[in-house]
Each structure stands twice: as C-alpha cells, then as structure tokens.
Amino acid sequence: MTDGFTDPHTGVLINKLNITDEDKLAEVEGNRFHFRLLEVLAGHVEVAPHNAQGLQELHRHLFQDVYQWAGETRAWGEFQATKSTSADKEGPGMYTMYFGSYQQLPAHLDAIGQQLAAERFLKGLDKDQFVARAAYYFDQYNYAHAFREGNGRTLGAAFQVLAENAGYDVNLVAQSHPKQYNQARDYAILRPAGNPETDLQPLRTFFGQITTPLPELVLAPAAPVAVSDFLQRVDAMREVQQSQEPIWRALLGGRHTAVARQIMQGTRGVVHPDAQQPARLAILKTGAELLEQMPAKMEDARLRQRVARLLKALPLVTVVLLIVGPPLKAAPSTGLEQPKVPVASKDEPLQKVPELKRRGPKL
Template sequence: MSDKFTNPDTGVLYNKLGIADADELDTAVKRYSLSRLQELATGQTGPQSDTYDSARLRATHQHLFQDSFEWAGQTRREAEFQGVKAADLPGVERPMHFAPYARIDERLDALGAQLKQENNLKGLPTADAFAARAAYYFDHYNHVHAFREGNGRTLQATFTELAYQAGYQVDFSREHEKLNPARDQGIVSRHGAQHKEQDLQALRELLARNTNPLPGPEADAARHASQARPLLDGPSPAVRQMEQLRELVAATPAVQQLVAGLDYRRNQRADALLVQVLEIDRNPQTALPQHAPALRQLLQEVAQDKRFQDPVSQQEAQRFGSALHALQPSAQVLSTSSTLMTAPTQPAPSAATSFVQAAKQLVEGLNEQGYPGPADSLLRAAKAVEKSAYLGGANLEAVAGALGRAEKIPALAEDAAALRWAGRSLQEIQRSNPVQQSVLDRETNSPER
C-alpha cells in the first residue's frame, strides 16, 4: 500500500530532524511532542476554540508535532493513506479498519457538532458520568484516526482540554500502558452495536479512575446540572450513520471466515466481501444499493449451509445482516412526486440495474444449460424492467419460472440466488410506494415483446 508519509529509501517517516532510523526518530518525536503536550496542558497556547472539529484537531496535531514533521496538522486524507492496523489485544486477530481517509474531515466535523450540542460534556456532576460520555467520544475520534502518526497524543491533548472545560482533570500519564488496549477494544467491537457498552467498559473505567473534579467556582459552575445538554433523541443523523457503518465493518471479518468455507472460490468471495463493505463505508449512498443484493445472497448461503448452524456462526451472520439492514433507510433515496398517478415515481435506478444485470447473467446460464424457453422469457422480463425500472405482473411470473428451473441446476445456483436477491431488493423499494405499484401493475401485465 502506498504511504506518502514514508521515505521509500529509508522506510522511515519523512521528518524535519534528518533522522533515518525508526527507533531514533520515535525517541526524538516523543521528546519534542511531550514538551508541546505540556504546553497545551497549561492552556496558555494552542487551539482556543470550543468546537472539537477537524480544524481543532488539525491545529492540535500541528502544535504537538511542529518540531518533528513538515506534515504536522495534515490528516491521512492529504496523502490518501488508509492503512490497517492490528489490535493491541492478546488473542485478537481481527484487524482494525479506521475511517476512510476521504471522510476524515466530514466525520470529525460531525462529531464536533454533536459534542457541541451536548455542551462539550458540561453539566455532568460526577467523574463517572463524565468518563462515560468521554469514552463514547474518545472511541469515535480514535476510530476516525485522522493522522498518520500521533493520534494518541492528539486525543490526549484534546480530551484534557475537553475535561478542563467541563470542570475535570484527566491524567493520561497514569496507567498509560492500559490506554491502547482499552481504546482498541472499542474499534474491534467484539460485542457488537447492541452491546457497545461492553466494548467501551475498559476505556470508560480507565478514564473514571483517572478523572477528578477540579476545584474552584468556575469548575463547580461547569459541572452544575444547569449546564447539561443530553442528546434526548440520541446521536445526530450523521453520527448515527457513522455508527452503523462502523458496525458493518466490524462485523465483516467473522462473516469473511464463514464465507471462506462456502465453495472453491472461497478466498476470492471473502476478499470481495471486504472490498464491497469498504466501498459502502467510503460512499454508502451509491455503494449500498449496488452491493446489498450480493451481500444478502452470501448471508442466505451462510444461513442455509449445514456447516454454519452453530449459535456462534448464526449470531455473527445475524449481526452482519442487522448492520446492513440498519444502513438502508439512511442510504436509500426514494424520490416523491405530488403527481404520482400521472408520473409514477421510479425506484432507485441502481436496484433496477442490479436486477437487469443479474437477469442477463442467468439468461446466459440457462441458454448454456439447454433451456432456451425460460431464458427467452427471462430476457424479455429483464428488458421490461430495464425500460420501466419496475418488476410485476407477467414479468414477475417469468422471473419466477426461470428461477424455478435454474435453482434445480447446481451450476446455476449462484446466479439464481443473485437474481432472487436483486428481485427482492427491487420489490422492497416498490412496496414502499403502493400507489405506484398499483399503477404499474396495470401497465405492465405482459412481458416485453
């Protein structure tokens, strides 16, 4: 993977210090950055805004690493660096996938906006209450992992200031060796979205043990209940989608292992699964409709495979399926029209396109297997859907007939499953608009001729 932050000749990060040895550079960067970290702790220098967005974190990183890196303050986005990291957890082999580099500023800004809605965690009367909400945000900022190097120190500086404004002092120097494993548990997310508190427990307890109320009237006022601004409706829409995407990515490695046992193409299909999920993470609006049918197909195969009927396998598949389902309402865009009877709303074009592609693939397979009749009927139905972006009436019957034939032929099972899922996806969108379905059922009562 390309890493534009690293000198290809030395394998060491580009730096101002002229150091070409990784260990020597690490020692020097720690010395300089810890000195700058102490400066920030005094509150006399560094970023002063009360919004913890991308600009704030960039400025904090720039201050901390100004002595070491010319690229201080630049995120992974500038160098298009993604990267995958192993978790600092014994016995855990799942990789940690951070936020897509192209979405870093967007996600930091969303977190900063929500944190500001929560009045930057003011009004929390106890260290435990502050630690619980701080752990939630620390985990999210850590998952964005905005920088190529120095994320930990940047977040320590950021949350030290956040705590100070909320009337608390957080000492990250105590139990420092426990911070990385605690924060990695949040990213690996072994327990899933429904039990996120378990994944954040170590981080929350670590922060609680090392957080103390500050003395003085200003700190007392910051902790006063009148300052509290709880999120009564839960996360903002932008942060909620981030959480759904995180859950989908975190659930993927276990499903990859299951998919790898399905057939002779197992490695390719498992790799393709990860690629599709990461594309959804990068651009859910367009990639989710494109890849959801194939992902559902894989889940159906896993659910029906006799080798995966144990509770753990079923639970992992269900977790992935739930994450996929949770994303759909926020990713699908259904147009509306006040003149629906005369100008029926069309389903998302990508759903119709996926169906047509899957249908034509199965048409080829049916012809190769010597079934030109069902193939011809299916092709006419596909052409009708291609024209109207709608599946119903006799066209639906033609599809059902072709599937009935294809599903009895082992060589066509995969193509048949892809078409069935594509058809269901298209019909789900159609069912969201019953008036349109009624109109088009009357208009499309026979296959394309």
C-alpha cells in the same frame, strides 16, 4: 503500506529532519512532541480541539518540529488506516481494526464536534455521567482517526483540555496503565458485542480510573443526548467494517471459499464512496446470507449475532451513507461554536515552559 506520508525508498515517515532510521525518528519525535505538549498543558497555548479545524491545529502544534505535514489529516496522503490487535474477545489471534474513511474526515470530525457542543462539551456532569460520555466521544474520535501519525497523542492532549474545561482532571498523558488503555480503546473499535453499553464498558472503566473531579467543578442538569443522523450512519458503517473479518473467516475453507476471498479483497475499500462500493457491499451481504443457511455455523452465537447485525446495518450504509458522489456534509451548526484556536507558528522557536510533575507513556 506506501502512502503520501511515507518515503517510498526508506519506508520511514517523511520528516523535516531528513531522518531515515525509524527508531531514531521515534526518539526525536517523542522528545519534540513532549516539549510542545508541555506548552499546551501549561496553558501557553489556547486549544479547543473538538472539530476538524481545532484538532488539526492542535496536531500541527504538537508535531510542527518534526513533520512538514503536521496538522494534515489522513486525507492529505490518502491513507486508509487499519491496525492489528488481539483485543477482540470473540476468539484468539490478531484481528484488524478498521477506521473511518479519509475521504469524509472533515465532515466526520465536524459532526462529532457539533454533537459534543450540543452536550455543552460535557460541562456540569457528575463523574459517572462525565466518564460515560467522555468514553463515548473518545471512541468516536478514535474511530475517525484523523492523523497518519500521532492520532492517540493528539486525542490525549485534546481530552485533557476538554476534561479540565468541564471540571475534571483526566490523566491520559501520564496514565500508568498503557496495556489496559490500549485494550479498552481497541475493544471499542472492534465492537464484538454490537451493543454500545458492552463495547464501551472497558473504556468507561478505564476513564473512571483516571478521572478526578477538580475543586471548581459545578454540576448542572445534563443536556439531552441525541445522536446525529450522520453519526448514526457512521455507526452502521462501523458495524459493516468490523463484521467483514468474522464473515470471511467463517466461510474460508469450505465450498464458499471464493466468496470469502472476494470479501477479503474488498475489506479495505468498503468504507469508500466509489463506483466499486456497491459490489463490495453486495458480496458481503451474500456471504452473510450464505452463513444464515449453514446450521452448523449458526450454532456459534457470536457469529449468529454478527450476521444479524450486519444485515441490519447494510441497508442504512447502502442507501444513505456511502452513495457514489462527494463526501457527505455535516449537519448545520448547533450555534455553540468553538472559539478560534491560536497556536504557535510552525517556525516559532522553542521557549522554556514550566516543568510538569507527571510523565506518561507515548499514547
């Protein structure tokens, strides 16, 4: 897909080094990224990457040697991210993961960061509590999917810093089970169960395997957990996005194929607050209601649950989250502000940093 980050002639990401071969770019990017990551993990760069500004500054530091757009979110290049995966337990084949609207990224990231701050950045939690909340927030940031390239690696670095400050070692960068990590992460995005406890269980299991308490861990009573209104509305949109494909697949090939095709055509745009969105949501609702009137289809328990969850989520999305107009603003600050994130200048020369013992796969 062409976007503001990609050279339309070569299909390769625009980069400082004028590399036009995708494999060569990946090799160079990986080497440069690894060096900058070592700077962060060795403590040479202070990071507090849990709101929009902090995450952007961390991404800028990690990819400053390769991309002139390092630190810019998907909004900069108007890129609406999707990705194929086979992690959906509802059936065989590849399914599409839909991520948050690039138009609302700053407010979305700040809303996650403010809620995380209200939970004291997960400090004082025992291991089970920490693993559960870390998996929840990792999924929230992953759905926001701030960056065109390097999103997973930026989150990996961010969560290692978050964990260390909370008294834990979370070995995301050097973890040795990339397949399990990818499946757990993708399963949470696809939300096949429609229940956070079930949808996040593989990710919680994975975090439990890579999380180790540090000697300086100090336990304290957990802060009350309250999901912000903004994130509740985002959660409703996630349900809408991930329900589209099962709905049109169930309608395709029958007498309602035309409706199925209309839903297919609107899948990428349904997340955006524009003038066409009400029509896209309306046809999706029509498809769900048609399925409710098809007893043979409703014998499929998973599909029946999908339809019910979609119809429950649609009013919240239609009325509150994606009305036509400017992106929503995040809720007022909780008062627990992130410290400023000093990072190296884009043109700062590479400096020697201590070698770390652990090496890991590309996130």
